[in-house]
Amino acid sequence: MIELTAKQLADAIGRGDVSAAEAFDAYRERAAADDLNAYLWVAEERPEAGAGPLNGVPLAVKDLFCTEGVPSQSGSRILEGYRPPYTATVVRRLAEAGAPLLGKTNQDEFAMGSSNENSGFGPVRNPWDRERVPGGSSGGSAAAVAAGSAPWALGTDTGGSIRQPAALCGIVGLKPTYGTVSRYGMIAFASSLDQAGPLTRDVTDAALLYAHMVGRDPCDSTSLEHPEAIALPSSERLDGLRIGVPRDALAHEGVEPGVLAAFEATLARAEELGAAVVDIALPHADHALSAYYVIAPAEASSNLARFDGVRYGLRRDADEGLLAMYTHTRHDGFGPEVKRRILIGTYALSSGYYDAYYGRAQQVRTRIAEDFRAAFRECDLVATPTSPTVAFKLGERVDDPLAMYLGDLFTIPFSLAGLPAISIPCGLSEGLPVGFQLGGPAFSENRILDAAYALEQAIGFTPLEVGG
């Protein structure tokens, strides 16, 4: 049963070959036995779920989604043991659609990181090589799906936090168009960038899960109705599809040769399937990382101000007065990366610096969106490697934040423009999975999923053995 994809499992339950209870118990057992530190909490028993079309296929959920009565800590010690009184809209919708909550997955603290080493509850290990990182920040979700302790999982992506761990763990991750999935109940990192999406074993599962996530939510003012119904992909050809490749951006020194080779091989397959590969320019992509590392920390510095020891979470030294309570609580509760970003963000918004940092970064964002609009006149979808490298060793980059940030080079431009993008496994380099990123204009998820499906069939990537 474990080797089935989520869609196959839903069908099997639908046919009566397996019961939803059996499926849940099997996964519950695997999740409880997880030795990757992928889970921060696993359900004791099967929660009630709606009788929807997902038929009881269990779902692993990133820690930062609020789940009523269940620990929701966003990977932070400042929220250790916090059990919210409400459930995030998207988790509730999926439960109603028939996907019960299996467990909460480990993540970088407040989704700030690309390796999962920033979790307040310890790093997650990559199931392909336990000495390596699974990527982040949705590292627990990616590792759980890759290791077969969950049929599928929810993650969030702010600058690449679904796509990059999906790439490093050899699974599929979709970052949807900003606004198509409600953020209500997601513990915020950077509000104008955060978006929830599926981490799955294949493209079909990603389409199936996403189809039940979309929709306007009156509780999230930035959410909107997807203009199209999300369909399960089926096309096996790419005839007439123009895939744009930003060659200048790929020339970056940090891109590993093995990653480039797998990427080029996949482009060649796309051409065999009938696609045209064209060169495009994203002239401002070079500045995307800079803009992102202003905007995201700025919003985060404000979003994380609520962790003050007053209403929930950690409290320190109240007997030394209000200021001591605030500053000691936040000192002890936040890890180093969170502190770094709070300081950068506070600095970028502070009097006298706003225009030079935050204001300019928002203007760069406009330029990047314009770059994409221009590019999509020349092509239908844009392809890049998801991550410039394969999974790196635990501890390798922790002392060099900038090197860590460079891992988001190819994912961030889509994030800044709010555009959808998927990562699918496209081969191995040094025995580790390489991700192929395919992005498109706003609301083009159906086109992206279709193309990714055709490529997936052609690539025939062999996932990690998860059965037995």
Added chain:
Amino acid sequence: MIDREQVLHVARLARLQLTDDEVERMAGELSAILAHVERIGELDLEGVEPTSHVVEVSNALRPDEPRPSLPREVALANAPDTDGEGFLVPSPQA
């Protein structure tokens, strides 16, 4: 570049206590990050509108209709300290 004094000033704005070691380390790390992000200063952005929302939505208004509030014991359940009715904090005037 960001020096120790600036790190301390920003940390105070953010209500973040830093040890001496942390101030030292942050000054170095933040300077490196800022040196990188300051490259956006090279771009000519004259007249470019800032983007704060990537999707063109406006007026997401909510009707003025009451929704149930939380029972008080639920509202207080996660509080580090209460008197049973409210959240107890060190007085800001003290």
Added chain:
Amino acid sequence: MSTAYEPVIGLEIHVQLKTRTKMFCGCELSFGDPPNVHTCPVCLGLPGALPAVNARAIHYGLMIGLALGSELAPRSVFHRKNYFYPDLPKGYQISQYDLPLCRGGRLGDVRIHRVHLEEDAAKLVHVGESGRIHGSDASIVDFNRGGTPLAEIVTEPDIRSAEQARDWLQLLRVTLRQLGVSDVNMEEGSLRCDANISIRPAGSDELGTKTELKNMNSFRFIEQGIKAEIERQEALLRAGEPVVQETLHFDPRTGRITSLRSKEEAHDYRYFPEPDLVPIDITDEMLEAARAEVPELPAERQERYRTQLGLNEDSAKLLADRVELAEYFESVLAVNGSEPQAVANWVTELAARLDEGDPAASKVEPGALAALVGLLSDKAITVGAARQVLDRLVAEGGDPKAIVEAEGLGAIGGGEELAGLVAEAIAANADAAEKIKAGNMKAIGPIIGHVMKATKGRADGGEVTRLVREQLGL
């Protein structure tokens, strides 16, 4: 020769809007309920919760803008104002910054700078030394009030005295009350006022250093506080000392001004556009809906009463400022429209007997008051008798004419009876009569008093005076 100083005053007024629910969540507004019974993930600032704008708060904001003659922004945007305080659950207040809902405008003789919307903070109650938090005084946070919609109205620095500030604030209050957008109750905190005060040599165009006087919670304290601050600044300047820009508190018990934020660092609010909310684009439908609900406002009504009905200034203002008096006045006029000033006077008389009550809820029917004014103008009763009739109407209601007949309050006109009583009164007040003869008409009081006593106030004062002069041969 000492310099004369001129105060320059601007006001910032926070008005709690009378919506059913809070600014950004569905919790009901309440006043006086037990602590923390109107909270939810949004107004507690729980992780993951997001704000959603209350449509009626926008609607009320537009009504205020229309009433103040403001320019309404086609697009307005919410920002985050970042600072830490236990009454601010998110660590930032959602407020409007450089793109407010309304700009400019005027009310009376004061120009409006801007009107913007924001959310109120929670309530902090200082409880002193607590057994729980050792070694430190404690406060209790009650989030019932947190998130109440506020309109912040900022004036230009057009006010030149404490009295003017008080009067103008009263005009703003009646205007907002008439709009129906707020309870505008200073004691309950639904109307709160800060004043920015500076002084400069009279005739100068430059602005002096200003101070901000915080949160004065009654009209009297506003006047006293501003007066005290003007005096304090004058004393400083005369002594050759500078005024320091700071936030101040006025203690009405001691009359002293104290600095509020001396210990605190300068604020850096790090405003940036609220990414969780989308812009507000005012549509024609929204504007029309707001326009339709803006009633005739006190200033317009006062003007109409003066120019169209010929009321004197005091009556026009008194009626216009209290919408319930104006409405009652107009319902009396609908029955007796020939004498607006007399009707206004008698509505005022009635109002004085009802304390703050609404005359429409009293036992005095508008038709009865109209009839009473008619009896007076027909000289069928005297003013004194009319007052007695009004007392009866207030107590029991009924028809004035019937009361006059039942009580025998009909005016005693000329003729034998009154002439006889006047003669009697002159005889009883010979001293007064001598003084009158000597040309001092003011001495007539005791004689008129005598007649009124004898007639129980039913005699017409003018007629009595005429008879006195006649009988004394003047």
